[in-house]
Amino acid sequence: MRKTKPSLPAQAADIAMQMALRQISFGAATVPSSASALPPVAPNGDTLVLRRREWLLEVMEQQRALSPYASGLLTAENLSGDDFLHSFYAPGRPVLIRGAMTGWPAIERWTPDYLAERVGDAVVEYQGGRAGVGDYELAKDRHKRRGAFRDFIALVRDGGNDAYITAYNSAANQSAFAPLADDLGQIDAYLTGAPGMLWIGGEGAFTPLHFDLTNNLLAQVTGTKRVILIPPSQTGRLAHRRHVFSDVHDVTDPARIAAHPQARDVLRYEVMLTPGDLLFIPIGWWHQVRSESFSTMLTYTSFLWPNAGHENYPAG
Numbered sequence: 001m002r003k004t005k006p007s008l009p010a011q012a013a014d015i016a017m018q019m020a021l022r023q024i025s026f027g028a029a030t031v032p033s034s035a036s037a038l039p040p041v042a043p044n045g046d047t048l049v050l051r052r053r054e055w056l057l058e059v060m061e062q063q064r065a066l067s068p069y070a071s072g073l074l075t076a077e078n079l080s081g082d083d084f085l086h087s088f089y090a091p092g093r094p095v096l097i098r099g100a101m102t103g104w105p106a107i108e109r110w111t112p113d114y115l116a117e118r119v120g121d122a123v124v125e126y127q128g129g130r131a132g133v134g135d136y137e138l139a140k141d142r143h144k145r146r147g148a149f150r151d152f153i154a155l156v157r158d159g160g161n162d163a164y165i166t167a168y169n170s171a172a173n174q175s176a177f178a179p180l181a182d183d184l185g186q187i188d189a190y191l192t193g194a195p196g197m198l199w200i201g202g203e204g205a206f207t208p209l210h211f212d213l214t215n216n217l218l219a220q221v222t223g224t225k226r227v228i229l230i231p232p233s234q235t236g237r238l239a240h241r242r243h244v245f246s247d248v249h250d251v252t253d254p255a256r257i258a259a260h261p262q263a264r265d266v267l268r269y270e271v272m273l274t275p276g277d278l279l280f281i282p283i284g285w286w287h288q289v290r291s292e293s294f295s296t297m298l299t300y301t302s303f304l305w306p307n308a309g310h311e312n313y314p315a316g
Ligand SMILES: O=C(O)CCC(=O)C(=O)O
Pocket: 167, 199, 205, 206, 207, 212, 216, 225, 287, 289, 290, 297, 299
């Protein structure tokens, strides 16, 4: 069930139509105040309850697919905060946004040489020893490494998945990356201004299939990344057994699909992120990301609207 993107004019009309529809006032819905009000999970072994939930999610997805106003991955230019909230953030619908990072000096400047020069020999934390290991994201702590930033750049300059600075390293790297702050702009229409989390890696850096426990905005600065997005309705096909990860790991890998044939026909969208692109990934949407070149990116979770889904996640 692959989807093709509507053409640009169709996308613009789509957003306009959605906004028009939303001007019609409906009575306010009653919203549960917190997920803690949910009943307890199905007793162990009660798979019928879970299968019925999966059935409902898939049927609803098929129904949304009847209309481009209700489904699909849109591209928007210069999207206002209100349009983002009403058409994407509140409905939990992904969107690729262009034009919001225009003028950021980082987009021109952040080459491996510039970064190595600016950050120099400051010690940074990164994820290392990943090559040939299957669970490097699940076992994040085991893969933490420290070293001079200049040496890290030498490790990733020629590509590979062995070393990667990820959001998980961001708290440890704040002072090392302070000299880069002036190269960044603000995304005031959607975000509070809190700093983003930096990702730096070489061609081939790969983040396996998972979902986040918050809404997330990816801001691509340097290079290209191929992102595959899969709606939450497809969870039953994705062997979701460990934390936020899928045992399928990579839906583009034929060997993985052979091992998990239920994932073969999963509904998925593909985006190639290029410098200056923002990608909104709503909470619960599965995604996997591969760097197609040396890449730098920031991720933001500090939206102007509530983003605390993680507080009630049944981590198990
Ligand atoms: O860019 C990447 O490698 C992964 C980004 C991601 O998965 C995330 O921010 O949740």
